[in-house]
Amino acid sequence: MRPGNWAPALASFGVCAYIAGSALPLPWDAPLLILALLGGLALILDYRDLPNSNPVLFALVFVFVTARLLSTALSENIGRSVRLGTAFPPGVLLFVLIAGHFRGVTAIRVLYVTFASIGLGLSSGVLWTAWRTGRLSPFGLVADLGSPIIVVPNDLTLLSVIAPLSLSLVHGAPGRAVRTIAALSLVLSVGAIALARSRVALLTLILSVSLATAFIRMRLAIVAGVLLFTVALLGETLLGFPLTAKFLSGDEGRIGLWAAAWAKFLEAPWLGHGPHTFVYTEPGDVIVTWAHNLYLEVLMEQGLVGLLTLAALLGFGLAAAWNTQHAVLGEARYLCSAAFAALIAFCFAAVIESSFSRQWVVITFFALLGTIARLTWAEPI
Numbered sequence: 001m002r003p004g005n006w007a008p009a010l011a012s013f014g015v016c017a018y019i020a021g022s023a024l025p026l027p028w029d030a031p032l033l034i035l036a037l038l039g040g041l042a043l044i045l046d047y048r049d050l051p052n053s054n055p056v057l058f059a060l061v062f063v064f065v066t067a068r069l070l071s072t073a074l075s076e077n078i079g080r081s082v083r084l085g086t087a088f089p090p091g092v093l094l095f096v097l098i099a100g101h102f103r104g105v106t107a108i109r110v111l112y113v114t115f116a117s118i119g120l121g122l123s124s125g126v127l128w129t130a131w132r133t134g135r136l137s138p139f140g141l142v143a144d145l146g147s148p149i150i151v152v153p154n155d156l157t158l159l160s161v162i163a164p165l166s167l168s169l170v171h172g173a174p175g176r177a178v179r180t181i182a183a184l185s186l187v188l189s190v191g192a193i194a195l196a197r198s199r200v201a202l203l204t205l206i207l208s209v210s211l212a213t214a215f216i217r218m219r220l221a222i223v224a225g226v227l228l229f230t231v232a233l234l235g236e237t238l239l240g241f242p243l244t245a246k247f248l249s250g251d252e253g254r255i256g257l258w259a260a261a262w263a264k265f266l267e268a269p270w271l272g273h274g275p276h277t278f279v280y281t282e283p284g285d286v287i288v289t290w291a292h293n294l295y296l297e298v299l300m301e302q303g304l305v306g307l308l309t310l311a312a313l314l315g316f317g318l319a320a321a322w323n324t325q326h327a328v329l330g331e332a333r334y335l336c337s338a339a340f341a342a343l344i345a346f347c348f349a350a351v352i353e354s355s356f357s358r359q360w361v362v363i364t365f366f367a368l369l370g371t372i373a374r375l376t377w378a379e380p381i
Helices: 003-022 030-045 055-073 078-083 088-101 104-133 138-145 153-172 176-196 199-216 218-238 242-248 254-267 294-325 331-352 359-375
Strands: 280-282 286-288
Touching: 003 030, 003 088, 003 104, 003 359, 030 088, 055 078, 055 088, 055 294, 055 359, 088 359, 104 138, 104 153, 104 176, 104 331, 104 359, 138 153, 138 176, 153 176, 153 199, 153 331, 153 359, 176 199, 199 331, 254 280, 254 294, 294 331, 294 359, 331 359
Parallel strands: none
Antiparallel strands: 280 286
């Protein structure tokens, strides 16, 4: 067997082990070591076949990462920018391995099963903790969960972003075990998000599930969307409109954070102040270190250059996925539609919460773009 033939298996195992391991409270960073070792071997054994995916997305990722490195080099606090940016190199490696070394529909399906398993594990952990302890405090549930990628209740938005991947497995994957894992992941994710009372996660879930369902069966999507929206509206009403208040509460709400990020952007409009340099003190001396808006965060920290490269990357990724889902058939179509819906959900969550300071945001960002880059390449998978 030619050495390069081992590369796809090494890449797939390394990627899935890193993504799954990132959700576990391991005493040392074994997932990163596995990714670096197996990913490095895959690159060495199969370097001649790169890029084996959409070359435009490859180029745009390179431009975006280069712009971020430049902003880091010029950061007003380079130590903080480097220290809090350690999730980015593994993220870029995820993209390269998925986009350049995955072979066939099976590899993408295994990746989706990995995400579905993470969703099942995290949501089961939240529900089990609530049942075992009787505590319903969202922050208490997250703290007892102990997952390094779930720090605050809104981090459960991860479950909403990956929900379309599970839905595609339920509809199109062979094997009852895979479909069962994906279905349980979806159902339990709804329960976990409800217990954590994360309105951002719930709104993102409504969008992602409705879109993913629409690509499978439009009438079912309308029913699912109306049902989930009704539940969200009812919950918001019964709780006294906390989500609305969060946006309209002046200096203590999202608007205050966004205004602060915009003001800082105006001080350094081209290359920004450097990644992870946003710090805002709310009334009551509460320090917030992310803008709760990924686009404003990038604009303030990386300037117009960073935001334009991010917009080009996301825009082309969405366009490529939209075009491809109409051009392929069978399971490949469901997988591509799921990645498209998940990326839209990611873009939506980025408006009101997400930050590259969160490891799950970096992982899903590069994993979804890598999947789309692979699925949208002219060579059949």
